[in-house]
């Protein structure tokens with residue numbers, strides 16, 4: 001069914017087909033019983049495969065990566081796909097239109113996308129109104145960023161402002177310092193800048209936990225385009241500052257294996273199949289430093305249960321997908337979770353974490 005729909009949608013510009021899909025989904029969701037039917041088609045066939053990290057329990061380890069539901073508009077529909085959690089955003093303090101269109105490109109032969117959206121979003125105020133109006137069907141992460149016109153030296157002000165606004169409604173918060181489409185943003189990953197930012201965020205988190213009587217974990221989302229020294233520095237800082245998780249990775253500015261692809265010259269971040277080896281390598285390197293002390297959420301190029309398993313064995317505790325959902329449709333979520341559940345069953349272990357640990361030990 002999705003294959004047929006995809007053939008039609010892929011005739012349109014990438015962003016236009018995205019909008020059309022979600023407008024249609026919103027219309028369908030106005031009909032009584034739509035969510036129940038969607039669940040029975042997708043989520044009902046997704047087995048429970050719980051994972052506990054950051055003080056939260058996720059019903060299964062496959063989440064939606066940030067950027068698809070930037071404005072918290074489609075929570076129920078996305079949860080009905082069977083995701084174990086949803087990461088919404090990136091949301092910035094003030095609304096902003098993002099970069100001029102076109103700003104999203106499909107590299108179909110490579111199951112990849114290039115985007116330079118530039119944090120187009122409705123801003124924290126409207127985002128919260130949207131989110132508050134919906135039920136919370138699964139754990140919700142909120143991914144936060146800075147406005148384009150905020151100077152990079154004042155970036156912390158933006159992060160602290162959005163952290164304050166979204167804290168109440170988030171199960172976890174993801175700090176995005178790795179989008180390639182906001183000038184200067186990735187400079188926040190350098191050791192000195194990161195040290196200051198992490199310190200400020202942790203201080204604010206402690207104050208907010210006190211104020212709201214609830215500790216909301218914070219994860220740091222990093223780029224795949226980092227050398228070994230940078231990965232080591234990030235690992236040391238997240239440990240030192242007791243960050244709750246690292247999300248690895250965002251899109252890449254490199255173009256691995258895409259020399260023959262005309263569209264690869266488009267400016268922006270590359271996601272999907274060509275990103276997978278880079279992203280997995282970052283997860284592996286991070287894990288050698290962190291050794292499970294700080295959990296990792298692995299993302300980048302996951303298309304199958306084998307890909308998800310590879311990320312988990314490399315060091316991830318949870319995974320996320322974006323691009324493969326666009327190429328394969330909602331069934332992919334259940335397929336990945338079922339494939340992982342089979343691995344657990346075959347291992348004879350009691351849960352996913354044990355099965356992954358066993359596989360890691362066999363590998364070393």
Ligand SMILES: Cc1cc2nc3c(=O)[nH]c(=O)nc-3n(C[C@H](O)[C@H](O)[C@H](O)COP(=O)(O)O)c2cc1C
Nearest residue numbers: 065066067090115249250271272300301321322323
């Ligand atoms: C069109 C598009 C928009 C994205 N927007 C965001 C964003 O706003 N914030 C963010 O942290 N990541 C964003 N991402 C990155 C994804 O969350 C993810 O890290 C990346 O695409 C790698 O996963 P994938 O290969 O499964 O797509 C975006 C990705 C795409 C393709």
